[in-house]
Amino acid sequence: MAENKFSGEIIDFDFKGLGMTKLNGSPVFLNGGVIGDEVEYIITKKKKSFAKGEILKILKKSKDRVESPCPYFKDCGGCDFLNYSDDKELKWKEADVNKNLNKLAGLDLEVEEVIDSPDKTHYRNNMQFQVSDGKIGLFAKNSKEIVPIKTCIMQKDSANQVLKIMWNYKKLKDLKRIGIRTNYKGDILLILVSKRGRLEIKDVLSDLIDAGVKSIYLNYNKEDKTHYSREFEKIYGDDTIEEKLLGINYKISPESFFQINGPATEKLYKKAIDYLEPKDDDKIYDLYCGVGSISLSVAKSGPEVIGIEIVESAVDDARENAEKNNIPARFVHGPAEETIEKLWEEEKIAPNKIIVDPPRKGLDEKLVNFLKENPVERLVYISCNPATQARDLKSLKEVYKVEKISVVNLFPNTAHVEAAILMTYCGLDKE
Structure with a gap:
């Protein structure tokens, strides 16, 4: 049976950055559209007061639509507006x-x-990447599926260097999450969330140190309700890294x-x-x-x-x-x-x-x-x-x-x- 197709104009965003159009007076939330786009779409989920849908194609582009600088943007759920003008x-x-x-x-x-x-990019000093089947990435838009990512334009260049090194880690399949924290000096605190307890990191340690990693912690987290549990074990380097804000120095520990x-x-x-x-x-x-x-x-x-x-x-x-x-x-x-x-x-x-x-x-x-x-x-x-x-x-x-x-x-x-x-x-x- 053929799916019903609809068309409409994106007139707003919701709090998650989803584009909103209206069908018979009720809002329909669509991923990927920006305000001003005219789109063709299908309904994927109906609720009492709204619906969710999927854009099939853009019939007419918004004048405020821009080309995303990120190759992962279409699938990755980390950003909302890389295809929308800054102003x-x-x-x-x-x-x-x-x-x-x-x-x-x-x-x-x-x-x-x-x-x-x-x-607007490279501003994040703290990110958490998911690990699944030996691949590192971020959650897809509105999904728990993992989008494999080799570099993220939202984090510092030094953090991206660490990300590339971790792709070569021999025991990557034993990890469930990687946290990368950077400071104003380029120092890095790395957090490895383990599935099976203690891990050896000898094969990548020297490369991580060369990339600016000052501290490495293991975290034992059996659940997914939070990024980390409270069970941190330092396995290399300093206890903390230092951050600075308005001329004041702060120590940053794994859970700060x-x-x-x-x-x-x-x-x-x-x-x-x-x-x-x-x-x-x-x-x-x-x-x-x-x-x-x-x-x-x-x-x-x-x-x-x-x-x-x-x-x-x-x-x-x-x-x-x-x-x-x-x-x-x-x-x-x-x-x-x-x-x-x-x-x-x-x-x-x-x-x-x-x-x-x-x-x-x-x-x-x-x-x-x-x-x-x-x-x-x-x-x-x-x-x-x-x-x-x-x-x-x-x-x-x-x-x-x-x-x-x-x-x-x-x-x-x-x-x-x-x-x-x-x-x-x-x-x-x-x-």
Whole structure:
């Protein structure tokens, strides 16, 4: 039986970068199309309120379509917009944030500034590659199939050299994943996720050292829910590599969270600190502080800063980073929503400013309620998920006025973006 073919124009993208057209008023999401393309497609999956499909051919190319510089782009799921103009990508991200602010948060406010990444390719300092049947690659678009990859234009040249060396590793079939972390000096921390326990790496070790590898860890991970388990074993070199951000040095261990685009992150943090307006007599909480990159950037200008983080190893790193850089900042281990209440009530440390940078799921509801019941004069909210950020703003705006919004293109050629938002306590106008 012949498949039903349809035609339509791509009018938007979804949060995964899929092109969207409409069929009888309902959205259809198609992989590979860009806004302005006229396409012929088939339906592959139907849901109640939408459908997914596959593009058969492009009937008329969008004027904003460009030639992808990556030979793997058609199949690889690592990037979304390599076939879409940089300028239009930025405009779409700005419009998407504005749409979320309007529809989800109910705010009549738009992005005031869009800050682009200095680099559009070779910006990633951390990547994880999948290994299957002796081949290294990335997941295909919307699939768990592996696309074999010899070089990735999103990571540093030194990381690509390591990738090429690992293709020659004799025990490649015993690996399930490879992590490559680079720093501003070109040093590399390599993570090998093992299927069968300990591995020998003698056949490639000298080549890896020549390529700039300073540290190699084995990770034993039997499940696929996360890239790595907590079972790391160093098998070569230094414990950590060093990273630098806004003049502050940080140690990077295998499981340390650190933003993947250093130059763009500096722009994001500068904007967030500008919104925060730190002063010497301020008491500032940094919630979801990770290894302390925002905390220390704020604390070095003089205010009292307390960072709160649920990952214990990140707290240990943050404390060591503070000591190493001689910056007075305190770091506390625990869930943000519980720890802030404990510090506030038991230690009587009431901040006048707070910065939050939560994971993609956004703020815990308990924390949102606490911030409303215990308002501060300035609240800066950084997020990589404009939808959950807008959801939280809808509740927070009952107590805080949303003043300014900036977007930073931290993840070029993907559908992801960072937004920094300044909120001020509404009650200050009445006091």
